[in-house]
Amino acid sequence: MGKMTNGTEDLDNLIALMAKLPGLGPRSARRAVLHLIKKRSLVLLPLADAMQQVGATVRECLNCGNVCTADICDICSADKRATGQIAVVEDVADLWAMERAQVFKGRYHVLGGTLSALDAIGPDELRIPKLIDRIKTENVTEVILALGATIDGQTTAHYIADQLPGITVTSLAQGVPVGGELDYLDDGTITAALNARKAL
Amino acid sequence: MGKMTNGTEDLDNLIALMAKLPGLGPRSARRAVLHLIKKRSLVLLPLADAMQQVGATVRECLNCGNVCTADICDICSADKRATGQIAVVEDVADLWAMERAQVFKGRYHVLGGTLSALDAIGPDELRIPKLIDRIKTENVTEVILALGATIDGQTTAHYIADQLPGITVTSLAQGVPVGGELDYLDDGTITAALNARKAL
CATH class of the missing domain: 1.10.8 (Helicase, Ruva Protein; domain 3)
Incomplete structure (x- = not known):
């Protein structure tokens, strides 16, 4: 410069x-x-x-990939959070965002990115093998795929769902964001919100 | 937070x-x-x-107020820059901006702000007494007031000019900025540029 x-x-x-x-x-x-x-x-x-x-x-939690100061992060080592639910997120920023919402009480798994053919990122570049290990060793009842609604995010979600037969795999709902006005929403979001409409 | x-x-x-x-x-x-x-x-x-x-x-130059690592900054101690011209600027950021333009070869004086009745900033809160000292001790032939074209900047410029009888005091020209389109300029700038028009 x-x-x-x-x-x-x-x-x-x-x-x-x-x-x-x-x-x-x-x-x-x-x-x-x-x-x-x-x-x-x-x-x-x-x-x-x-x-x-x-x-x-600061380093990465050996179990979930969260940032922490010990081998295993506070969330992974908290007994209270052994709910059997694992939320799979792309990045630590997403984990922090979910923690701020204070609604999820289970544990996390940070992938460290999404699958991407263009950037040559395959399952082994992400923390996917470790996720499959955790499902065998921890008492997991549900894997919640909290990945972005992008093409790479959704590709990753489908790939992970395929790797986990016999486990309940869910993903975040798509729809109108809270405070969102229809006028400003894109067609895809309106379509998703309409298709997933709920009875009042 | x-x-x-x-x-x-x-x-x-x-x-x-x-x-x-x-x-x-x-x-x-x-x-x-x-x-x-x-x-x-x-x-x-x-x-x-x-x-x-x-x-x-890093600390402030005792002479001009620039940031430096010694008592006196590189510019004040450079013999080459003893041109007799002192450019008075509001802040170190302004000094850096002038140095990037690489057009001014003299020395600087950093006021550390502008006079402001609202914020109770008088001449003694700024580096104005030191400027008057420098004019007595350094061989100054011209003081160039390179202050912002704001009300506080111009008030400060007039105050300083009043304190320096017998010295040539100049200020930066006002006009159309290089690359500026008339359509996007405010009335004040167009008025100033027209009043200060030059023969081609």
Whole structure:
């Protein structure tokens, strides 16, 4: 990105690294760095410490792929959450989104992506073999496929369902989002919502 | 902001700190942190180091207010830049913008803001007394007021011009920005550009 400041190599380096974050470009990275310099003891130093800390402690749960600080994450090791339900999600961000909704009480399995012929991502690149292992060893009664309603997400869902004979496999309902106005919805969503209509 | 993940305090702390950066909110901070975790050795650890480094070394130039790693910044200490011209800017971001344009060869003076009656910012809150000192001690022939074309910026420009009798004080030209289309310009800019028209 070349030199962006007036000769302070440390600053240029910090800006270049910040610009690699999703949602930040060179301009907003410069703005963020100036903010950091101004709030040195309030933000800059605590942020550096927090990053060191996370870098030193955070890793993937060996069981489900969630981020955690131990071999097995809090969710996998909580007895309360041994409900026999496993929600299969694409990414840790999706797990966090489900946890924020506070509605699912079972355990998770983070695939780490979706099957994709274009990107040459097959079942072994994802955490699918581990999912099949877990179904044999944990007392699983239902696998909930909480994958995105995209082509790759749905392909992955069908592939996983095929691998799990004898287990109840469900997927999230499709329909009108809460607060959604029909006028702004795409044809596919309206079709799905109409086909899955419920008696009142 | 409450708990956003699934129980990792370090992560919650990091997300909360990231969300304080300008341009990032809670959602984009979560996304950035997940990215950091995935790119641990490539981005997370170097970023933590860069922040420590900047936190430990960067400070304000005692002469002009630029950010630097010594008492006096590279620009103030460069003999080549003793042209007798001082460009007065509001903020370090403005200094960086002028340096990127690579057109100004003199030195800078960073005010650290603009005069503002509403926010109770007077001349002593800014670096104005230091500017007056510099004009007495450095061999200054021209002060270029490179302040924003806002009401506060222009008030500050007039105040500074009043404080510097006997010195040539100039300000940046106002007019059509390069690449600007008349259709999209506001009335004030068109008026300024017309009044300052030049013979071809």
